[in-house]
Amino acid sequence: MSRVAVIGAGAVGCYYGARLAEAGHEVHFLMRRDYEAVQAHGLRIISKDGDLHLPHPHIARDPSTIGVVDWVICALKATAIEQARALVAPCVGPSTRILVLMNGLGLEDRFAEWFGAGRIFGGLAFTCINRGDPGVVHHIDYGPITIGHLLDDPAEVDTALSLWARARVETARAPSLLSGRWTKLCWNIPFNGLAVTAGGITTDRILADPALRTAVTALIIEVAAAGNADLDAHGSAVRLDGATTARNMVAATEAMAAYRPSTMIDFVEGQPMEVEAIFEEPLRRASALGVATPLLSLVTGQMRALNTRARSGAEIDRGPR
Amino acid sequence: MSRVAVIGAGAVGCYYGARLAEAGHEVHFLMRRDYEAVQAHGLRIISKDGDLHLPHPHIARDPSTIGVVDWVICALKATAIEQARALVAPCVGPSTRILVLMNGLGLEDRFAEWFGAGRIFGGLAFTCINRGDPGVVHHIDYGPITIGHLLDDPAEVDTALSLWARARVETARAPSLLSGRWTKLCWNIPFNGLAVTAGGITTDRILADPALRTAVTALIIEVAAAGNADLDAHGSAVRLDGATTARNMVAATEAMAAYRPSTMIDFVEGQPMEVEAIFEEPLRRASALGVATPLLSLVTGQMRALNTRARSGAEIDRGPR
Numbered sequence: 308m309s310r311v312a313v314i315g316a317g318a319v320g321c322y323y324g325a326r327l328a329e330a331g332h333e334v335h336f337l338m339r340r341d342y343e344a345v346q347a348h349g350l351r352i353i354s355k356d357g358d359l360h361l362p363h364p365h366i367a368r369d370p371s372t373i374g375v376v377d378w379v380i381c382a383l384k385a386t387a388i389e390q391a392r393a394l395v396a397p398c399v400g401p402s403t404r405i406l407v408l409m410n411g412l413g414l415e416d417r418f419a420e421w422f423g424a425g426r427i428f429g430g431l432a433f434t435c436i437n438r439g440d441p442g443v444v445h446h447i448d449y450g451p452i453t454i455g456h457l458l459d460d461p462a463e464v465d466t467a468l469s470l471w472a473r474a475r476v477e478t479a480r481a482p483s484l485l486s487g488r489w490t491k492l493c494w495n496i497p498f499n500g501l502a503v504t505a506g507g508i509t510t511d512r513i514l515a516d517p518a519l520r521t522a523v524t525a526l527i528i529e530v531a532a533a534g535n536a537d538l539d540a541h542g543s544a545v546r547l548d549g550a551t552t553a554r555n556m557v558a559a560t561e562a563m564a565a566y567r568p569s570t571m572i573d574f575v576e577g578q579p580m581e582v583e584a585i586f587e588e589p590l591r592r593a594s595a596l597g598v599a600t601p602l603l604s605l606v607t608g609q610m611r612a613l614n615t616r617a618r619s620g621a622e623i624d625r626g627p628r
Numbered sequence: 629m630s631r632v633a634v635i636g637a638g639a640v641g642c643y644y645g646a647r648l649a650e651a652g653h654e655v656h657f658l659m660r661r662d663y664e665a666v667q668a669h670g671l672r673i674i675s676k677d678g679d680l681h682l683p684h685p686h687i688a689r690d691p692s693t694i695g696v697v698d699w700v701i702c703a704l705k706a707t708a709i710e711q712a713r714a715l716v717a718p719c720v721g722p723s724t725r726i727l728v729l730m731n732g733l734g735l736e737d738r739f740a741e742w743f744g745a746g747r748i749f750g751g752l753a754f755t756c757i758n759r760g761d762p763g764v765v766h767h768i769d770y771g772p773i774t775i776g777h778l779l780d781d782p783a784e785v786d787t788a789l790s791l792w793a794r795a796r797v798e799t800a801r802a803p804s805l806l807s808g809r810w811t812k813l814c815w816n817i818p819f820n821g822l823a824v825t826a827g828g829i830t831t832d833r834i835l836a837d838p839a840l841r842t843a844v845t846a847l848i849i850e851v852a853a854a855g856n857a858d859l860d861a862h863g864s865a866v867r868l869d870g871a872t873t874a875r876n877m878v879a880a881t882e883a884m885a886a887y888r889p890s891t892m893i894d895f896v897e898g899q900p901m902e903v904e905a906i907f908e909e910p911l912r913r914a915s916a917l918g919v920a921t922p923l924l925s926l927v928t929g930q931m932r933a934l935n936t937r938a939r940s941g942a943e944i945d946r947g948p949r
Contacts, residue, residue: 504825505929505934506933516932522925522929526926602922604846605926607839608822608838608840608843609822609827611837612829612833612840
């Protein structure tokens with residue numbers, strides 16, 4: 308059994324941390340918003356894979372009270388990346404491993420700068436999870452985690468997978484962490500992007516509109532092409548098949564209930580969105596590699612403008628009238 | 629001198645009608661919102677080409693009180709196309725000509741069904757005009773009207789141009805009405821579209837963002853390609869040069885002050901937007917002709933979703949929480 312620290316106990320952190328606790332690991336949750344509620348009533352998971360109630364989970368407001376662990380699961384929002392080092396560091400000892408369970412591209416590289424690349428993993432959660440009332444998490448659909456190691460060391464990936472061996476979570480090995488990240492972007496860029504830019508709509512409404520559905524497929528093909536150029540530039544032989552990925556992701560999303568991607572929730576709640584990690588960094592790499600990505604460019608520009616508005620709380624422009 | 633009826637006295641109708649009145653034509657304005665204000669204080673144009681005040685213009689609330697005219701200038705919002713026939717008909721006699729001074733594709737065909745194709749013209753106003761206080765119109769930049777005849781009869785275009793001969797409005801002859809319409813769409817689709825979908829921003833902010841700027845150029849090239857296929861399908865030899873059009877339009881828009889496209893004003897005011905005529909019809913034609921327009925598809929889907937939301941006054945989706 309391992310000591311685990313979940314840093315950033317939002318919907319994703321709470322869900323996967325609870326599954327590890329259920330499997331017998333000693334899981335500590337760093338909590339802010341839900342601390343009192345969980346202290347009073349425990350942590351409740353309402354899940355299509357079976358509900359779960361942890362009446363007295365280990366919770367902390369300060370990571371130094373958790374101390375050194377075997378595994379850090381960092382599930383912060385990508386917008387909090389600049390705070391991640393300070394929040395994670397108190398839990399890191401010589402043999403601590405770190406699983407970055409966040410959205411977006413390039414985050415593991417930051418952790419590698421801070422803590423050394425050999426201990427850094429990325430987790431790609433293909434799942435529909437939303438927060439409910441304080442202390443309650445709704446796990447709506449899917450749930451597998453694909454795991455990769457930043458240096459793609461197969462023995463290290465084995466170690467990571469063994470953490471989840473008894474947990475009620477399906478796991479898979481990424482062909483390479485970078486290809487896994489780009490595969491995840493193939494979903495997040497179109498669905499998080501269009502859910503926001505079409506005004507705050509659920510995934511079913513995106514796919515019900517023939518024009519948006521066409522755009523989803525075209526976007527996935529663009530993102531896969533950018534990903535392949537990036538994989539090539541990193542010396543990886545792994546390649547994504549854009550058309551197949553598009554077909555599979557559209558089908559998988561169609562089979563889901565109406566879902567509110569996390570970025571869309573941030574948008575309608577006026578919170579900062581994960582634009583940098585999900586959109587800006589992929590666009591930056593595509594541009595640097597000379598891959599034409601006009602759709603990604605369009606959506607990134609829109610997200611950037613909408614995020615600026617949300618961040619500044621600024622009124623939309625009003626001219627003479 | 630001609631008798632003229634301006635049907636739909638918004639910013640564009642008021643501006644061009646006032647310039648015809650200034651030139652000595654007998655211009656009647658069909659007014660709703662601004663009727664009382666104009667009756668009391670006249671119609672005031674604040675224009676970079678010279679201010680103008682008509683103290684007692686002919687105004688009407690009902691087109692039948694205007695009666696038959698030489699020229700109808702229909703400057704309704706494209707969303708009001710279904711009301712256009714009833715509003716225009718009382719002004720149409722055997723020799724009346726109709727200038728459709730509206731945004732979008734396919735509107736002249738509707739007028740042709742109702743009143744016969746031989747008398748139908750399209751006017752493409754490349755201009756920045758916004759409504760101010762009731763009875764006041766701000767003409768901010770540019771101002772030429774390009775005119776085409778629905779059957780592309782050169783003698784008819786001459787007749788149309790002669791109406792404007794003494795007016796303080798620059799006019800030009802469209803190489804063909806259809807090419808003129810598509811050229812105008814090359815501006816309206818990217819700039820009206822992105823001004824809305826990036827959250828209600830002005831044209832300068834679109835061009836200041838490198839990603840949106842890239843998307844503008846790519847969109848113009850797509851729209852021009854769709855236009856060329858449509859021109860070909862209509863047996864026209866005229867072609868648009870997408871790259872040149874993009875360069876010129878970006879430069880012209882960059883030279884303008886920050887501008888709020890009409891659709892963006894509708895968006896921020898929660899009014900129905902001209903999505904059908906500016907986006908849906910061009911996309912429909914591109915699809916029917918087999919032209920790949922992923923960017924147009926994306927923006928049309930976004931506009932459609934945002935317009936539905938505006939029309940229904942519906943709350944953005946809120947899921948479990």
